[in-house]
Amino acid sequence: MSIGHALLALLEAGPRHGYDLKRAYDTHLGADRPLHYGQVYSTLSRLLRNGLVEAVGRESGDGPDRKRYAITDAGITDVEAWLAAPEKPEVYLQNVLYAKVVLALLSGRDAQRVLDAQRAEHLKHMRELTKRKSDGDLVDQLICDHALFHLEADLRWLELTTARIDQLAEQVRTTTEGET
Amino acid sequence: MSTHTTDSLDAEPLLQATELFKAFGLTEALDRASLSVTAGETVAVMGPSGSGKSTLLHCAAGIMKPDAGSVRYDGRELTTLSDGERSELRRTEFGFVFQFGQLVPELTCLENIALPLRLGGMRRKPAEAEAEHWLATFDVTDAAHKRPGDVSGGQTQRVAVARALVTTPRVIFADEPTGALDSLNGELVMRLLTQAARDSGAAIVLVTHEARVAAYADREVIVRDGRTKTGVLA
Ligand SMILES: Nc1ncnc2c1ncn2[C@@H]1O[C@H](COP(=O)(O)OP(=O)(O)O)[C@@H](O)[C@H]1O
Ligand SMILES: [Mg+2]
Numbered sequence: 001m002s003i004g005h006a007l008l009a010l011l012e013a014g015p016r017h018g019y020d021l022k023r024a025y026d027t028h029l030g031a032d033r034p035l036h037y038g039q040v041y042s043t044l045s046r047l048l049r050n051g052l053v054e055a056v057g058r059e060s061g062d063g064p065d066r067k068r069y070a071i072t073d074a075g076i077t078d079v080e081a082w083l084a085a086p087e088k089p090e091v092y093l094q095n096v097l098y099a100k101v102v103l104a105l106l107s108g109r110d111a112q113r114v115l116d117a118q119r120a121e122h123l124k125h126m127r128e129l130t131k132r133k134s135d136g137d138l139v140d141q142l143i144c145d146h147a148l149f150h151l152e153a154d155l156r157w158l159e160l161t162t163a164r165i166d167q168l169a170e171q172v173r174t175t176t177e178g179e180t
Numbered sequence: 181m182s183t184h185t186t187d188s189l190d191a192e193p194l195l196q197a198t199e200l201f202k203a204f205g206l207t208e209a210l211d212r213a214s215l216s217v218t219a220g221e222t223v224a225v226m227g228p229s230g231s232g233k234s235t236l237l238h239c240a241a242g243i244m245k246p247d248a249g250s251v252r253y254d255g256r257e258l259t260t261l262s263d264g265e266r267s268e269l270r271r272t273e274f275g276f277v278f279q280f281g282q283l284v285p286e287l288t289c290l291e292n293i294a295l296p297l298r299l300g301g302m303r304r305k306p307a308e309a310e311a312e313h314w315l316a317t318f319d320v321t322d323a324a325h326k327r328p329g330d331v332s333g334g335q336t337q338r339v340a341v342a343r344a345l346v347t348t349p350r351v352i353f354a355d356e357p358t359g360a361l362d363s364l365n366g367e368l369v370m371r372l373l374t375q376a377a378r379d380s381g382a383a384i385v386l387v388t389h390e391a392r393v394a395a396y397a398d399r400e401v402i403v404r405d406g407r408t409k410t411g412v413l414a
Contacts, residue, residue, distance in 0.1 A: 116409070119402075126395035134371060148392050155391045159228060162404075 003035065004043050005082040008052060008075050015056050015070040018044055044069055052078055097154075101161060105172045111165055119158050122151050191218040193252075194383060195351055197240040200249035202232075202406075209235040210246065211406035215385070217351065222374060222384040224394035227403035233387045234355055236403060240385060241274055241353045242266040254350075271299065275344030275352040275382070277373070279359040282340050283328040289339045290315065290324040296347045314342035318372055334365030341373050348380050355387040363392075370396045 003025075010016070010024045018040045026034040047053040052075035055067045071079075097118060104111040126148055133144035161168070193216040202210040209232045217223050225233050238244035240251055242258040251258040253273070258266060276282065283292045293311035298304065315321045318338040323331040328339065337357065344352055357373065358366030374396045377384050388394050402409050 130395040152391045
């Protein structure tokens, strides 16, 4: 998640103090991970340096929390480009899991246990999300559903790999023989 | 999170199926499958298609007799009961929700929900009053006087859940209850089913191959090639 772009987009509604920005971010996006003030101010000073925001109506005293920040035209262009560009699909987890399965097979361990442990962990997290969704408002529901569908996709992969584990073991074995 | 992970070993199980075997000809549908359910808990039975989930549910619910193994429910051994005793037990203690086809097509939705009560000897008026209460709870009052074939899939399934709950069963057996529904209606049915079961203290045996549906359960049991393993790590 690009915090810089998020702050820029939040500034489009009008100039704000760093403190208000943090609050807005936490309210809308930070359910799991609220921002630290340090992150807010370091991000804002980077945006300032790059001309994407400017300080307006400086009030008495200094220190970063006295400034109000406004988005610049360059900032708006940047937000637009960010929103329009699709995200690279996340395939990281599968890579780690795939590596673990192969390494378990290579080292003569029970690869099915790797898959079983991961499935149990995924389901446990899915139960927590489902509970949170049932107690929450529409925003909670949408956030949780997004996570739930992703976890479900991982689980399908785990299931499919389970069904093919003997085949994979055989392939890993013949490849290893080819190495020596 | 509540206290610690519910440990099914702590409480005496209400329903316990132990080392079940069941073959259909050469197909070994169950090959040492076990399942235990404590009062009020929801257990998801998961696994790929053809792994034996439905067979396990049918045996645990006394619909089908396993070739070997034991099914104990509340102090009674189901496998040695007569057919009549087992169907009486199913009618009074259990509720059933299937993927589809469980409602009587000739009856209205209201009559379908009232039916289990009528079969238990309740008179029509009080049975239908009870059914109306469930229709309202599940927000399907406008289906009351329509037949199952004339309402949407989501409504049909809510009526089916109401019918399963109307006798306040202690165990609800649900076999792919959302299998024929889209995501949104599936969510709704799962919410209503789990909420109503929680309110009445009923346990649920929830057969599903969908992880998002299984996530409504307290824990899961995995079936693979007719064998079970529990999914919860310590
Ligand atoms: N009545 C039956 N007659 C013959 N084979 C059956 C019957 N019921 C189930 N089977 C077989 O037993 C296996 C397990 O089936 P089932 O319990 O329905 O699996 P699941 O519900 O997990 O899809 C499958 O191979 C299925 O074809
Ligand atoms: Mg089935």
